[in-house]
Amino acid sequence: MVEGQKTKEIEQIIGSKQPFILYCNCSVKYEGRAYSTLESGNYLIIYKEDSSIQIHGSNKIQPRNYQGSKTEVKYQDGNIICINKKEKISITINNIISIDLIKNWSSHEIEISRTESELVEKISNNIGSYIDISYALGSRGCVIEREYKTENGPIDLFAYTLDHGHLIEVKRRKANVTDGCQLNKYHEAVLKQDISVPKLSCYLAAPAIGKNAQRYLDDKGYKFIEINWDD
Amino acid sequence: MVEGQKTKEIEQIIGSKQPFILYCNCSVKYEGRAYSTLESGNYLIIYKEDSSIQIHGSNKIQPRNYQGSKTEVKYQDGNIICINKKEKISITINNIISIDLIKNWSSHEIEISRTESELVEKISNNIGSYIDISYALGSRGCVIEREYKTENGPIDLFAYTLDHGHLIEVKRRKANVTDGCQLNKYHEAVLKQDISVPKLSCYLAAPAIGKNAQRYLDDKGYKFIEINWDD
DNA sequence: ACCTTTATATCGTGA
DNA sequence: TCACGATGTAAAGGT
Numbered sequence: 001m002v003e004g005q006k007t008k009e010i011e012q013i014i015g016s017k018q019p020f021i022l023y024c025n026c027s028v029k030y031e032g033r034a035y036s037t038l039e040s041g042n043y044l045i046i047y048k049e050d051s052s053i054q055i056h057g058s059n060k061i062q063p064r065n066y067q068g069s070k071t072e073v074k075y076q077d078g079n080i081i082c083i084n085k086k087e088k089i090s091i092t093i094n095n096i097i098s099i100d101l102i103k104n105w106s107s108h109e110i111e112i113s114r115t116e117s118e119l120v121e122k123i124s125n126n127i128g129s130y131i132d133i134s135y136a137l138g139s140r141g142c143v144i145e146r147e148y149k150t151e152n153g154p155i156d157l158f159a160y161t162l163d164h165g166h167l168i169e170v171k172r173r174k175a176n177v178t179d180g181c182q183l184n185k186y187h188e189a190v191l192k193q194d195i196s197v198p199k200l201s202c203y204l205a206a207p208a209i210g211k212n213a214q215r216y217l218d219d220k221g222y223k224f225i226e227i228n229w230d231d
Numbered sequence: 232m233v234e235g236q237k238t239k240e241i242e243q244i245i246g247s248k249q250p251f252i253l254y255c256n257c258s259v260k261y262e263g264r265a266y267s268t269l270e271s272g273n274y275l276i277i278y279k280e281d282s283s284i285q286i287h288g289s290n291k292i293q294p295r296n297y298q299g300s301k302t303e304v305k306y307q308d309g310n311i312i313c314i315n316k317k318e319k320i321s322i323t324i325n326n327i328i329s330i331d332l333i334k335n336w337s338s339h340e341i342e343i344s345r346t347e348s349e350l351v352e353k354i355s356n357n358i359g360s361y362i363d364i365s366y367a368l369g370s371r372g373c374v375i376e377r378e379y380k381t382e383n384g385p386i387d388l389f390a391y392t393l394d395h396g397h398l399i400e401v402k403r404r405k406a407n408v409t410d411g412c413q414l415n416k417y418h419e420a421v422l423k424q425d426i427s428v429p430k431l432s433c434y435l436a437a438p439a440i441g442k443n444a445q446r447y448l449d450d451k452g453y454k455f456i457e458i459n460w461d462d
Numbered sequence: 463a464c465c466t467t468t469a470t471a472t473c474g475t476g477a
Numbered sequence: 478t479c480a481c482g483a484t485g486t487a488a489a490g491g492t
Binding site: 033037041043046048049050054058059063064065066069105110111113115151152178181185215216 | 250252254259261264265266267268269270272273274275277279280281283285287288289290291292294295296297299300329331333335336337338339340341342343344345346382383384403404408409412413415416443446447
Binding site: 030031032033034035036062065066067068087147149154176177178210211212213 | 464465466467469470471472475476477
């Protein structure tokens with residue numbers, strides 16, 4: 001059982017709901033979607049402003065245990081109890097090594113670029129350089145829909161004229177067999193729809209493709225489109 | 232530019248490759264698979280024994296930026312530079328609020344139960360209560376293989392007799408359309424193999440299944456097996 | 463080094 | 478709320 005001033009301190013800090021870092025000797029039990037235990041040792045516990053909590057070991061990016069925002073955290077008989085919906089973490093504290101409040105912690109988000117959405121936009125803006133729709137240009141034009149809804153989920157791009165549809169699934173990373181299957185899933189859904197597009201072509205667009213994935217596309221009669229960030 | 236004793240301290244600590252926690256005002260740039268920027272603010276930086284590094288904001292479990300194990304970290308002109316293969320993070324430090332070494336940090340792993348692998352084992356040990364193999368019992372028996380390899384990847388369970396094969400894909404959570412497609416992928420690969428199993432049945436085993444996924448299974452002639460942790 | 467899969471995934475979006 | 482897909486997914490396991 002933990003005694004002394006640090007116990008008082010942790011009780012007061014947890015009660016205050018301010019963010020803190022606790023480095024301590026403890027063991028952890030988790031029960032919820034799964035069960036897990038973490039044997040006694042020195043771990044780093046981080047409690048954030050959103051009342052999320054995470055317990056880190058000395059390696060890996062991911063925490064050993066965690067509980068997302070809106071977790072109810074309380075200190076009770078030497079344990080930190082974290083409850084969130086149907087999930088519960090119990091941290092049994094053997095010894096507090098240090099505890100510190102974190103003040104004025106920023107909540108800014110990263111601004112990210114080179115997402116899949118940007119790749120889709122890039123293809124959409126210059127569709128003619130990726131698939132052959134020359135027959136449609138000038139006369140009737142080509143309609144391009146993003147996130148076209150099918151029974152099996154939305155496909156990234158559906159470009160169609162009166163007589164030819166093109167389904168395109170886009171990946172920002174190297175494509176694999178699973179990605180080919182995702183394309184196949186949309187293809188099957190569109191076939192089932194019985195829309196009046198006699199011809200239908202399917203494409204997987206990515207910066208690279210694995211060997212097995214290429215074979216899968218060949219088997220299905222699908223095509224790979226190589227796309228790069230730098231034109 | 233950072234001056235004074237804390238600058239010396241951070242330089243020495245980073246050079247020593249010991250784990251540390253740094254709370255500081257900084258901005259972050261990332262370039263690698265994608266690009267990102269994080270505007271100046273107070274963030275918590277954790278450097279671990281495996282030389283992974285992560286930068287946390289005041290909410291969410293996931294770090295704002297990170298770099299996995301075996302990252303080369305150095306301090307240069309007021310910046311922490313983190314390089315890992317083709318990825319790079321630059322942390323520009325405006326002001327060090329605190330920096331602390333973490334000593335005797337444990338690397339124990341969690342012990343987890345209720346994994347998918349356990350579900351597979353459970354079905355494997357009592358296959359007869361999940362699928363109808365009564366015709367095979369007594370006379371010829373039923374062979375069960377886990378992680379049976381196909382051209383399109385390994386399937387969780389393949390139970391077969393001389394004349395009837397059963398492919399089973401297992402999920403520990405509610406099944407969706409994508410899971411059905413995964414099953415279909417293995418099904419197609421086994422059909423291609425032209426093994427001497429005249430009949431082939433496919434199953435998706437999970438604690439629950441979504442509506443669209445059930446429709447997908449129906450379309451394909453596959454079956455859903457409901458499986459629970461508690462018998 | 464490449465391929466494949468799981469995960470207490472987390473997170474956002476749309477119906 | 479449910480369903481579905483993206484993620485710099487990370488981490489693990491196999492070939």
